[in-house]
Amino acid sequence: MNTPNPALRESATFDRGVISEIQRAAETGIYDIRGWGAKRKLPHFDDLLFLGASMSRYPLEGYREKCDTDVVLGDRNAKFPLHLDIPITIAGMSFGALSGQAKEALGRGASEVGTSTTTGDGGMTPEERGQSKNLVYQYLPSRYGMNPDDLRKADAIEIVLGQGAKPGGGGMLLGQKITERVAGMRTLPMGVDQRSACRHPDWTGPDDLAIKIIELREITNWEKPIYIKVGATRTYYDVKLAVKAGADVVVVDGMQGGTAATQDVFIEHVGIPTLAAIPQAVQALQELGVHRSVQLIVSGGIRSGADVAKAMALGADAVAIGTAALIALGDNSPRYARQYEELGSAAGFYDDFQAGKDPAGITTQDPELSKNLDPVEGGRRLANYLRVLTMEAQTLARACGKSHLRNLEPEDLVALTVEASAMARVPLAGTTWIPGAL
């Protein structure tokens, strides 16, 4: 970073970002609210490497020998579990946070490659249901738009207890995005700040949740898989309790998970990295004897086929993407560089999702801006991206000698750093050492 005078020395404690935030806080009297996920550097999948096959393992021929990718989710109790062609799903993002066009595009893209998409904290829209072959309906603390008809239209139900960007925090959709349609779906006045509850109103713990799950199963004739989504924090305990409560699928959302709008201090300072959460979740499932029969979906910063493969090697059955899906649709595209600059940001940096002024037409309710996203084109871009993720993961799996992505295992991985080694519970590269292992 250039300074006006080379002799000037920037404080590591009070760098320009910190100074700017103090000045902003003093001026406005409110914490910084933004979208996206954690921006600080965290131990991540990049800190792991695959051990491709050589002598002790036997690789498969790329693009010639089959490497399957399908996954079945929720076959423990539900009459109709989800059969997905690829183990990469679309995470819950609300209509309200996203435009109708964006939700439609997500449905189109996901359906094209045989995977699922997920509603969010705003109810189910006809566009989304219409375009999503497999739609997971989120059952959230706010219960905005919750009704039994939509529950029955869903292919699975995801009970949301937490989100990686803000475990323990509720939703936040600021008044500038609350149009007549959004307000109507949420039974609230237009223009008010919609602060969704951080906890479910009619149960207070895992014992209650077990009964709530039975109620949801009764209402939907025991047909739908029940997911439970938690923000990654005390993951080992949360996953155990979720299974005990009756979850068919557990979704663990790591700290790198995105959000439409939340306090920056929350995004950056609550939760644990995705990498650290997976082994905890897998250990909990293994100790209960349900690993693979209660499926694990991992989300929070998944970007590439390598991330997908590594998450699965650590024990996930599938992953979910949110922020990456929005980028695939066109979020932060250089195409809108001028408009981002006019908003005081830049392509690649834009995170003011709460403002509703997204020139890409994705995180907005402005009808004119929304037109900038063609749902058909967006869906095609998302499908392309999902195909690339899948092919990348297959390539890595074949190199490890695996004929199915689910056959990847921790033994296929090593860590580059001590931190990643300890969190992921795989050896530091070139050693047999896993910090903390017995």
Added chain:
Amino acid sequence: MAPVATTEATVLNLVTSSTRAVNERLTSPEAPKTVTVTGPQGAHALACGLDSDIDVTIDGHVGYYCAGMNQHATVTVNGNAGVGVAENMMSGKVHVKGDASQSAGATAHGGLLVIDGNAAARCGISMKGVDIVVGGNIGHMSAFMGQAGRLVVLGDAGEALGDSLYEARIYVRGTVASLGADCIKKEMREEHLTELRELLDRAGFDADPSEFTRYGSARKLYNFHVDNASAY
């Protein structure tokens, strides 16, 4: 499916049948119009997800989430109800002749919930359009984050009534231990007396609307303003 014990096709006995079997019967297209459920023994999730104008009477105490997400049906509980009775009800009527545990009518979008006795904490929490009439008292944090609908209490209300209220309206005849954030006492105008009279009549209570006090949102927390920060 476990066999369902019936007499004249209108009595379902939970001593000899499972909740699943009874619920399946109640929600089937061939369900009788009038049904009595006996021996509930505190069963959870009983008569939930009903979606027709069926009339169900439950003779005894029920557990959690009785009549949850009800649409169109009339459900009468001749006993007490556990947590979350009529939660997320969309339409129809649920009548608890005894007392109700916490979160009665939680997040309910429509219909009428009548509780002859007392309701525990968080009655009408996050209500979204339902009408709730309670003959006795209600516990603390009732109507917390209530968005729409009406809550009528013939007895007393516990602490933090209507905390973080949106547009739900509250009428209390007795005392209120304390009001929650952004909840204030409001004037009882003629239209409110009329509205309350109609609600009391529908619920079957003989009470004088003029004895009630109306509470609602001060709307100071609708959009953040630093000068209201202490109210949060």
